[in-house]
Amino acid sequence: MAEADSETVDLEIIVQGAQEGKKQELRLWLRMLSTTKLVSQEVRRRLRAEFGATLPQFDLMAQLYREGDGLRLGELSKRTMVTNGNVTGLVERLEADGMVLRVTPDGDRRVTVAKLTPKGEKLFGTMAAAHEGWLRDMMADVDPAVIAELWKDIGEVKTSVSNHLSGVDFD
């Protein structure tokens, strides 16, 4: 994670002056981006403080928790924001801690999947409940009706963005 964590200045404040006269789509984007960064930083801080865990570890465990039969490392990389190279290191670390197991599923000896151990499942359950509570706390001052409206409206933005992707894979 190449982020300058806690000392990061609020991006939206920095561009404040530059925002005058700017199109409202840009202003909305800067606000969304800075809010997302703020929440991510707080989640990262709490994961570290309360569980000694990193956000990539949490994301990876979340995917394995969803897929009881396990996932191949390439699939894990796609489903998280973690590159292929880093997934291997993360899985090895979690394996050493007894949270993850690598197994060869029946029928295909060439394949290896990672899955949570019972210990890993238990820990993730605790972390996920805490994570949900942190979000509830962070949004405590927002009216529930506003939260419901936001969920719907951001859904509209997401659909629009999906409809207007350049569609070209430049990689």
Add this chain to the structure above:
Amino acid sequence: MAEADSETVDLEIIVQGAQEGKKQELRLWLRMLSTTKLVSQEVRRRLRAEFGATLPQFDLMAQLYREGDGLRLGELSKRTMVTNGNVTGLVERLEADGMVLRVTPDGDRRVTVAKLTPKGEKLFGTMAAAHEGWLRDMMADVDPAVIAELWKDIGEVKTSVSNHLSGVDFD
């Protein structure tokens, strides 16, 4: 950037089943996060395709554009999502391309600041206009009134989150 870019699966879809019965704050957060990632990926793709530039380069130039007198590298790191170590490499690369200049301001010979060259300013102006246009395009299907409402409501979320940070710097 440790992101698995174009092949990344939609995070919100992955957790869909797990969302039932979940608190609406968590659902909103997952939607915000996945939308932000979708837009960031598209911006990254277009920067690369149209300008051969990366998102960290764009962010860094944006900060220098705002500060005509230049910024110290440490300050640049704080204002972007780029770590101290990576800022140096980025600045050197932009300097080699004639976009950035490192200078010693009058009065303090121990300090070096980076600033945009006229060529860098011109390029950034073009990029910023394109960036604004991409966002307008991406949100084209959303009613302007919804965009205005979103800007206000996300502002409420941001204020609430700011008020409920753990306040402890665990770094």
